[in-house]
Amino acid sequence: xxxxxxxxxxxxxxxxxxxxxxxxxxxxxxxxxxxxxxxxxxxxxxxxxxxxxxxxxxxxxxxxxxxxxxxxxxxxxxxxxxxxxxxxxxxxxxxxxxxxxxxxxxxxxxxxxxxxxxxxxxxxxxxxxxxxxxxxxxxxxxxxxxxxxxxxxxxxxxxxxxxxxxxxxxxxxxxxxxxxxxxxxxxxxxxxxxxxxxxxxxxxxxxxx
Numbered sequence: 001x002x003x004x005x006x007x008x009x010x011x012x013x014x015x016x017x018x019x020x021x022x023x024x025x026x027x028x029x030x031x032x033x034x035x036x037x038x039x040x041x042x043x044x045x046x047x048x049x050x051x052x053x054x055x056x057x058x059x060x061x062x063x064x065x066x067x068x069x070x071x072x073x074x075x076x077x078x079x080x081x082x083x084x085x086x087x088x089x090x091x092x093x094x095x096x097x098x099x100x101x102x103x104x105x106x107x108x109x110x111x112x113x114x115x116x117x118x119x120x121x122x123x124x125x126x127x128x129x130x131x132x133x134x135x136x137x138x139x140x141x142x143x144x145x146x147x148x149x150x151x152x153x154x155x156x157x158x159x160x161x162x163x164x165x166x167x168x169x170x171x172x173x174x175x176x177x178x179x180x181x182x183x184x185x186x187x188x189x190x191x192x193x194x195x196x197x198x199x200x201x202x203x204x205x206x207x208x209x
Contacts, residue, residue: 001159002102005209006149006180007127008140008166009107009114010046011189013089014121017043018082023075024057027067032058043189047168072110079113080120086187088202093126095206102153104129106145106164106174111135128152140166141173146180163209183208 010016021039028034037057045056054063096103104127107114111132118124129152131145138144146164155162157179164175167188172195175182183205184195199205 001161002153002155003100003209004102004104004150004153004155004160004162005096005205006104006106006146006162006164008164008168008171008185008188009105009109009118011043011167012086012165012171012185013105013123014083014085014117015188016079016083016117017189019075019078019080020046022081023071023078026074026078027071028058031067031070034059047170047190049169075113076116079117083117083121085121085123086202090123092202092205093123096209097126101209103127104131104149104152106131106140106149108133108139108170140170141177143174143178146174146178150178150180161209165205 007013017039021037021042024042025036028036045051045053054060054067058067060067093103105114105118109132111130111134114130114132115124118127118130124130129149131148133139133145136144136148150162162180164171164180164182165185166172167185168190172182172184182195182197184198186198186200197208199208
């Protein structure tokens, strides 16, 4: 029997909100001459179930090419400036590996940024796959990323076990859509949730996997 744990990245493995905020505000000022937004507003917006991020961040109805390209150019350099692993994450990854659990990442961030940040923080080596929404052309709560990862492991629902660990409702819904279990990480960007399995710190994951 295989055990597979799929992690969200931002707000679950790492705190990246400072750099995300800096890059969004850079685009706001450079392209739109808009005042800066707070980290709290940006994190709340990203984690809303239904939202139009271009409208919230740049006052545009759609994500304009010039905004996307400028954000990606800026964030490519910015993304490794301030991110950090949440306390207990490294120890959790080490223990899960010791126990033979297969580990991967499914993030709505572009794959290149995810690999860059996790490599910078020294934990990319723990993951068999690091999959961004661009890899499957679909974001969570669509289950495409999770299904891609499960297929890599030849996951068999009759004999294997798989979990999605994340910090927002989109992570939990993606797990439901992929028909696997889920664990809500309450230390991340969303502090609370109505979910059957909520863990307050990474070490509690070990009690549920």
